[in-house]
Amino acid sequence: MIKTHRTRTKIRKLLAFLFPVQAGVPDNLRSNIRHLIWDIGWFGLLNGTTLSFMTIYAARIGANTNQIGLITAMPAVINLILALPVGSWLKNRPIDKSVFWSGVGQRLFYFLMIFLPWLLSDHLQVWVLILFTLLMSIPGAAIAVGFNALFAAAIPARFRGVVAGRRNAVFAITSIVSTLVCGQILTVLPFPFSYQVVFAIGFVGALMSVVHLKFVHPVTDEYEAEIKTPTINFDELNQKSKRIFNKVWITIQRKLHFEILRGSFAWSLGLLTIFHMVHYLSIPIFPIFTVNVLGLTDSTLSLGNALFYVTMFFGSTQVGKLSNLMGNKKLTGIGICMLGLYPAFLSFAQGPFLFYLASFLGGFAWSLVNAAMINYLLEKVPQTERTGYLAWFIVGANAAILVGTLIGPVIGNVTGLTIALLLFGILRTIAGLALLKWG
Numbered sequence: 001m002i003k004t005h006r007t008r009t010k011i012r013k014l015l016a017f018l019f020p021v022q023a024g025v026p027d028n029l030r031s032n033i034r035h036l037i038w039d040i041g042w043f044g045l046l047n048g049t050t051l052s053f054m055t056i057y058a059a060r061i062g063a064n065t066n067q068i069g070l071i072t073a074m075p076a077v078i079n080l081i082l083a084l085p086v087g088s089w090l091k092n093r094p095i096d097k098s099v100f101w102s103g104v105g106q107r108l109f110y111f112l113m114i115f116l117p118w119l120l121s122d123h124l125q126v127w128v129l130i131l132f133t134l135l136m137s138i139p140g141a142a143i144a145v146g147f148n149a150l151f152a153a154a155i156p157a158r159f160r161g162v163v164a165g166r167r168n169a170v171f172a173i174t175s176i177v178s179t180l181v182c183g184q185i186l187t188v189l190p191f192p193f194s195y196q197v198v199f200a201i202g203f204v205g206a207l208m209s210v211v212h213l214k215f216v217h218p219v220t221d222e223y224e225a226e227i228k229t230p231t232i233n234f235d236e237l238n239q240k241s242k243r244i245f246n247k248v249w250i251t252i253q254r255k256l257h258f259e260i261l262r263g264s265f266a267w268s269l270g271l272l273t274i275f276h277m278v279h280y281l282s283i284p285i286f287p288i289f290t291v292n293v294l295g296l297t298d299s300t301l302s303l304g305n306a307l308f309y310v311t312m313f314f315g316s317t318q319v320g321k322l323s324n325l326m327g328n329k330k331l332t333g334i335g336i337c338m339l340g341l342y343p344a345f346l347s348f349a350q351g352p353f354l355f356y357l358a359s360f361l362g363g364f365a366w367s368l369v370n371a372a373m374i375n376y377l378l379e380k381v382p383q384t385e386r387t388g389y390l391a392w393f394i395v396g397a398n399a400a401i402l403v404g405t406l407i408g409p410v411i412g413n414v415t416g417l418t419i420a421l422l423l424f425g426i427l428r429t430i431a432g433l434a435l436l437k438w439g
Helices: 002-018 027-060 065-091 095-113 122-154 157-188 193-213 234-240 244-256 258-262 264-281 285-293 298-317 319-326 328-339 341-348 352-378 383-415 417-438
Strands: none
Touching (some): 027 095, 027 193, 065 122, 065 383, 095 122, 122 157, 122 383, 157 193, 157 298, 157 352, 264 352, 264 383, 264 417, 285 341, 298 319, 319 352, 328 352, 341 352, 341 417, 352 383
């Protein structure tokens, strides 16, 4: 009896450490928090299935590197083109309903992927996958802008650290489990039926994720102070402008909110854009370096990936405490500095040990950045202008992603992959230090 009581006490202490409860959560927030956590849990199922194996399936049916590049880059290109118009479109619409219906439109394509092997040849399937990626990225642009605005409207600032941390922890768990299960499915079942099963599981995750978004709604919070927004006197500009071209340009300024780039938000936006660029410099090099240079086996790579998600899980459970203690800006900057260790350690690796260590530290670092970065940004965003501000963040981030992924391999070919990874690790650290000093 005493041992049972002690065991229960230890379990309660462990759960309290992993999932700390923030005191004073109002009743009207509990539903939003619960559904946001369920949403990311089901999205983790989608991530560990369809999102992880779609490009692998494309390669299996004969897609070349250019076609796989199109599948990978399409969301960033569409977000870059549509983010600002979508931000303007969302401004005058209910953010919860807009995100929900955009999610429905996007998730439909995961259902259609299940039937491709039955309907089309391998060659046509590749191009249809590219087409699906293009089409689903259009409502995806609305989700990219709108979800962060919905999250900010549904969760007051003082609770965002805990909620974001829990979401990341649950995402890590479901991603690990679903990836391992899908690995077994792809081993046991014949091709291509095995991938159809994986895509079907992914669709269930996608569907349930958007179902939970249906129940997330904005709330008012009396403790949140309004942030002053930079303004442009458009009426005065209209009176001074006699040329049609000038009037058209003023109309574009009004719709796309260029005044945002004149405020303090613009400085943080610039620093985070730089971070995204230097972060993605090394992303295309990692698989080539680990497979061709280090010669790591699939089992070693899988174990490193698991270590990444495990430390991401444990780090995510503590983000709420750390953000309350240090603030989101400092937490983001420290996390970015730590992300520099991943490519830096990998550049010195001659076997699996430093790869494991890089994965171990990288997962923890990413848990800090992934949870704190958007909260840091939201602290500088006015409540009534969230979609416009976040649209500019999406534009900056996706432009940086495209530039980074294009330039990184070029630098790697010139300097050699080892030197490039070390250089990129240093640049990540510099980006973190810049945010800490000037953010």
